Amino acid sequence: xxxxxxxxxxxxxxxxxxxxxxxxxxxxxxxxxxxxxxxxxxxxxxxxxxxxxxxxxxxxxxxxxxxxxxxxxxxxxxxxxxxxxxxxxxxxxxxxxxxxxxxxxxxxxxxxxxxxxxxxxxxxxxxxxxxxxxxxxxxxxxxxxxxxxxxxxxxxxxxxxxxxxxxxxxxxxxxxxxxxxxxxxxxxxxxxxxxxxxxxxxxxxxxxxxxxxxxxxxxxxxxxxxxxxxxxxxxxxxxxxxxxxxxxxxxxxxxxxxxxxxxxxxxxxxxxxxxxxxxxxxxxxxxxxxxxxx
Numbered sequence: 092x093x094x095x096x097x098x099x100x101x102x103x104x105x106x107x108x109x110x111x112x113x114x115x116x117x118x119x120x121x122x123x124x125x126x127x128x129x130x131x132x133x134x135x136x137x138x139x140x141x142x143x144x145x146x147x148x149x150x151x152x153x154x155x156x157x158x159x160x161x162x163x164x165x166x167x168x169x170x171x172x173x174x175x176x177x178x179x180x181x182x183x184x185x186x187x188x189x190x191x192x193x194x195x196x197x198x199x200x201x202x203x204x205x206x207x208x209x210x211x212x213x214x215x216x217x218x219x220x221x222x223x224x225x226x227x228x229x230x231x232x233x234x235x236x237x238x239x240x241x242x243x244x245x246x247x248x249x250x251x252x253x254x255x256x257x258x259x260x261x262x263x264x265x266x267x268x269x270x271x272x273x274x275x276x277x278x279x280x281x282x283x284x285x286x287x288x289x290x291x292x293x294x295x296x297x298x299x300x301x302x303x304x305x306x307x308x309x310x311x312x313x314x315x316x317x318x319x320x321x322x323x324x325x326x327x328x329x330x331x332x333x334x335x336x337x338x339x340x341x342x343x344x345x346x347x348x349x350x351x352x353x354x355x356x357x358x359x360x361x362x363x364x365x366x367x368x369x370x371x372x373x374x375x376x377x378x379x380x381x382x383x384x385x
Contacts, residue, residue: 096168096194098225098254099277102296103313104135104170106142108303108341108348109156111358117152119159121355125303128353130165132306137197140172141234142300142341146202147360154187161192170227174199178217185221195225197257197298200235211239212246219247225254227298230269231281232260241272248273257281257298258289266292283309284332287325290316300340301332304347305381327384331377338367347374 107129110121129136138160139145139153148156157171171188173181173196188196198218200211219226228247230239238260247253253273258266259281269278270293277295280286286297296317302309312328315321335343342359346368349357357365368374 098135098168098195099295101133101135101168102317103302103310104137104279104296104298105129105302105306105309106137106140106298106300108345108354109139109143109145109148110354111356111360113356113358115358115360117148117156118355119155121353122156122159123163125353126160126163126165129302129306130167132302132310133167134302134306134310135168135170135195136160136165137170137172137298140174140197140229140298141231142303142344143172144341144360144363145172145174147363150184153184157188157191157193168194170195170197172197172199172229173218174202174229176202176204178214181218182221185218189222189224193224195227195254196222197227197229199229200231200237200239202235205237208240208242208246211237211243215243215247216250219250219253223252226250226252227255227257227279228253229257229281230260230265231257238265241268244269244273244276255279255295259298261285263288263292266294283335284325284329286313287316287321287328290319300335300344301381303341303344304335304351304353304378308381308384328381331380334373334377337373339363342367343374346371347378350375351378 110118112118171193201214232238255277257279280289280294280297283301297313346357346365348354
């Protein structure tokens with residue numbers, strides 16, 4: 092099933108958190124509220140990524156979350172993450188996603204195993220061949236343990252559904268190398284604070300953590316970054332955004348959303364815990380700054 096949306100009209104994708112209740116089960120009522128808030132801001136929605144704690148959820152929870160959000164019949168596109176290290180399992184997950192009214196997939200690098208160019212090419216080639224949906228590859232060496240190389244993008248260029256790349260290495264040089272390797276690929280920043288710099292280098296948009304807490308403000312931030320006419324954006328946003336990464340993501344953003352009243356609990360699935368962030372002064376200050384920004 093091909094996407095019914097022109098994905099170029101969605102420069103901001105929110106890597107949605109997964110809300111949990113007091114018993115650490117998925118809070119589907121809150122999930123509805125969070126999804127509706129993103130849709131009202133006209134942000135694309137990414138489910139089950141690292142910010143959504145996808146690897147800490149069961150297969151049954153994965154399916155229920157996707158089905159729940161799809162049944163809401165939103166007016167914005169839905170992207171679903173594909174991540175792990177077992178190719179057969181991920182291929183089966185792609186098959187399930189193909190059966191749902193979603194609009195794109197995020198294909199993560201295989202975790203922990205550190206494959207080289209050949210192994211990465213085979214991994215992505217298999218997953219891209221298993222779907223007609225537009226696919227965004229995800230370069231996040233800090234989590235996967237290995238970087239996607241420009242050669243891998245060249246090797247995969249024949250896939251017409253290879254739509255985009257989420258670049259989260261934090262290195263503008265890597266971003267530029269990817270652009271040269273596949274000039275038609277839409278490259279999204281995977282780092283909120285670096286969006287103004289990536290925009291100057293030709294980024295198509297942002298896959299955001301911050302948009303969970305500040306959906307409308309982050310959408311405006313992306314718009315201004317892409318317009319390139321607001322030179323002080325980086326200074327304005329960097330301190331606020333950095334507060335969301337003082338400890339492992341998504342701990343700070345979930346704590347902040349609990350403070351904001353968007354989440355009934357700040358709970359995360361082990362081994363992550365909100366107890367890693369006992370002081371909320373920095374995120375409180377960031378929240379005040381961003382909410383008064385525009």
